[in-house]
């Protein structure tokens with residue numbers, strides 16, 4: 001004991017100083033705190049080969065292709081970068097009425113300030129939605145309002161500088177465009193759309209991230225994020241069918257690119273390729289087999305996700321267009337969409353004005369129940385949870401909940417289906433019918449108020465793992481609550497990015513909680529005609 | 545007055561100062577300090593809970609293995625924020641400083657300062673345990689990165705055009721021949 005005390009006295013000289021911490025952090029005005037890039041706090045910039053390829057594509061533009069490093073002082077912007085940005089902003093203010101309104105109508109009430117998961121995880125004021133928007137608004141004021149032109153900083157204006165470009169890059173990529181803040185704003189200001197504009201403006205001067213443009217490039221080339229060739233795409237699904245046969249005794253032979261099928265099924269390519277999403281895909285395959293759906297996969301429209309949404313309007317339009325072009329080519333009646341998050345935002349909010357209306361398709365009608373999905377009468381695209389809930393409601397599925405007895409679930413509302421399309425009840429209805437035990441997380445963290453996984457909008461890249469973990473803390477914290485209270489061991493969701501990113505998030509914050517798609521739980525519970533099912537203690541995940 | 549009684553009597557004061565100082569390490573700590581809602585304010589509330597539990601354990605002379613849970617509640621968060629390793633765990637050592645400040649401000653408790661050695665020792669042990677937890681967390685992050693690479697998501701950004709790959713392969717071959 002005596003020895004330890006001596007050692008302790010050594011430490012005392014340190015402890016008796018005023019503070020061991022960073023010292024009081026200087027509290028300057030947010031405008032005056034410059035951003036500092038260091039490994040782990042920024043996403044890797046776009047690979048020049050990738051950017052160059054995209055810049056050569058018709059209808060889109062990704063100029064200023066070069067090697068650059070966010071940690072360097074010189075970002076090698078074009079000589080007239082300032083003019084490009086200001087003109088770009090002028091053009092967008094003209095084109096998007098919402099942007100102009102969002103720039104003008106914030107009353108700085110602060111209701112949004114503490115609602116962003118990135119602010120809650122970092123304590124960084126520039127992650128408050130109101131200040132995130134102010135990063136752009138201050139420049140808008142300076143260059144586009146009379147008060148700003150006359151009074152500059154006194155009117156909250158800021159002259160555009162390279163420091164501001166750097167700040168935009170930092171904070172436009174610490175926003176997952178989840179729109180939680182907009183739920184609390186009395187004026188409905190959607191900071192996600194401001195972030196989208198910031199990212200577009202940055203692309204004008206060649207500032208973007210590889211994790212967004214990589215998948216965009218792959219989608220443009222091969223039809224999916226993963227860059228899977230048609231052969232590989234089909235091969236992976238065939239492989240899942242083989243697994244299903246050995247698990248359940250059911251032999252499934254899906255069709256690909258089949259003209260004249262009634263339905264085209266589109267889902268994120270991760271469902272076909274990556275764990276744990278493949279189990280969700282197995283759920284779809286079993287479900288379609290159980291009801292004898294006349295459907296086809298496409299190896300061209302082989303991606304539901306659309307990273308164009310995180311890049312630029314033109315890119316989003318181009319990638320979205322492919323789904324409809326393929327539906328037309330195959331002559332299907334309507335499209336059924338899998339468990340994707342942002343695909344639904346694009347379809348629900350933007351598709352109609354970009355590539356719609358899809359008049360060549362029919363208003364979706366379930367061939368099994370006869371239900372007409374009027375809600376999709378313009379986009380002609382139905383969500384798998386709506387479709388499944390309707391089947392259950394009409395008693396068309398034979399479900400045995402005890403096959404999910406290994407599961408105690410909770411449900412994560414993925415931002416886009418919840419806030420961008422209002423899909424709140426259907427997945428819950430499905431869960432009620434396929435698992436015995438599932439528990440809601442606290443009310444302030446679900447439905448419209450759901451917390452983001454922290455890794456959406458192409459932030460699901462490993463170089464910013466710490467940022468993702470702190471951004472995902474509010475979500476994980478609520479999962480931990482139901483895990484501690486009800487022994488929840490499964491986090492169900494309807495988004496492919498979630499399935500990947502929440503898995504890592506849970507491993508860090510709430511070990512012992514697995515992540516799955518709702519359709520995986522449906523697949524587990526389905527009683528199929530002619531099945532020769534093994535003992536599946538872990539449902540479709542069981543190793544046999 | 546016995547030291548342990550003093551530490552108990554002054555618990556509120558010590559804790560509030562300690563927690564405030566810890567939360568002051570964030571750029572905009574106002575909300576973290578104010579909101580008591582566990583789900584609206586996970587950083588503030590978890591740090592408050594963790595430090596409070598730790599303080600109670602130190603007073604109860606709990607075994608070192610028991611520190612792990614409250615320490616984890618605090619350090620797991622700080623391990624993924626923009627702190628250096630020293631900044632991440634320093635709040636634990638700061639307790640010694642806070643206790644001295646509070647005890648020396650009151651003439652009744654001032655004489656107890658000389659008796660703090662053993663308490664200080666316990667705090668040091670907690671701080672060492674905090675370093676272990678910090679390192680564990682960081683290791684977990686690296687494992688998470690490797691897991692993502694292995695699970696194939698890297699294909700998202702790193703795969704080239706298949707036809708270009710075929711071209712490249714055939715070029716490589718022609719170079720060999």
Ligand code: SF4
Nearest residue numbers: 116175176178179181
């Ligand atoms: S959209 Fe989401 S991530 Fe972006 S500022 Fe709002 S709450 Fe934060």
Ligand code: SF4
Nearest residue numbers: 106108109110112185
């Ligand atoms: S809630 Fe809306 S009006 Fe209030 S500060 Fe935020 S963006 Fe501005």
